[in-house]
Structures are given as structure tokens and as C-alpha cells.
Amino acid sequence: MCIGAPVQVIESHGFTARCRGRNGEEEINMMLVGPQPEGTWLVNFLGSARDVLTEEEARRINEAMDELAALVAASGG
Template identity: 45%
Template sequence: MCIGVPMKVIRPGSGYAVCEAAGESREIDMRLVGDQPEGTWVLVFLDAAREVVTSEQASLIGNALDALRLALAGSTEGIDELFPDLAGREPELPPHLQIHLTSS
């Protein structure tokens, strides 16, 4: 399984760009998404950008990855802050699955 990591373009180039996330910078293959200007967020899999994302999407993905790190370390402290839209409420099925509950 491969997990995509949001990274920010800090030095664009031709076909490649230096991108940064969590204080680490790496040269990323940009050929699948095209050359992107400085400040663009991309979702990176195995040192290749696969998708251009908004800063909001990058933040949500980063929060989910931080929560995964906490869970793998055996801690749940701080997870609610990473998912403010979910904390403090009962989980809900999406509408396309809710219809199956009433039709049974």
C-alpha cells in the first residue's frame, strides 16, 4: 500500500521540483501533474506528484496522517483536534448507505 503525502513546491523546475513537508525537502517527479509554480501543494506517492491539491486538502490529509501516527504509537491524545468536524458527535453513514438501513 502506498500513502500519499501532501508536499509544497518550494523550487519549481522542468519535470521535477523540490518540494517540502514536515521540514523535509525532496526532489519530486512532476511529470504526471505538469510543472507547478512555487507554493503549489501536490499529493506525492513514491517521490512522484500524482495530484495537485488545495492548501485546505493538504491540511486535512496532513491531519489524517498525524492521527495515523498517533494511533500506530498507541495514543489517542490529541486525535479529536485533528478531526474537528467529527469530534463530539455520533458518526453518520453517508446518504447512499443510509438507504440500506431503512429498506431492510
């Protein structure tokens, strides 16, 4: 299953940014959202930022993803 996950910009380099999220640190393409300052939360889908999030939105998405992972683990998947 492919879904977007929140990441936070830790270094901005114009149209790429070093971000940290559920899967550790990764380089993200920023062409769709434009350059963003450090600390900005984004939706990362397949290595590209798709939208800018508030901190609250990122927290809620991460909580939902944690719950989904717990359900999958409990079902043996």
C-alpha cells in the same frame, strides 16, 4: 504501508520540483501533473507528484496522517 503525502513546491524546475513535506525536502518528479508554481500543494507518492491539492486538502490530509501516526504509536506499533 505506502500512501501519498502532501508536499509543497519550494522550487520548480519544469518536470522536477524541490518540495517540502512531512519527510523534509525532496526532489519530486512532476511528469504526471506538469510544471507547477512555487507554493503549490501536491500529493507525493514514491517520489512522483500524483495530483494537485488545495491548501485546505493538504491540511486535512496532514491532520489525518497525524491522527493515524498517534494511533499507531499508542498501539505500540
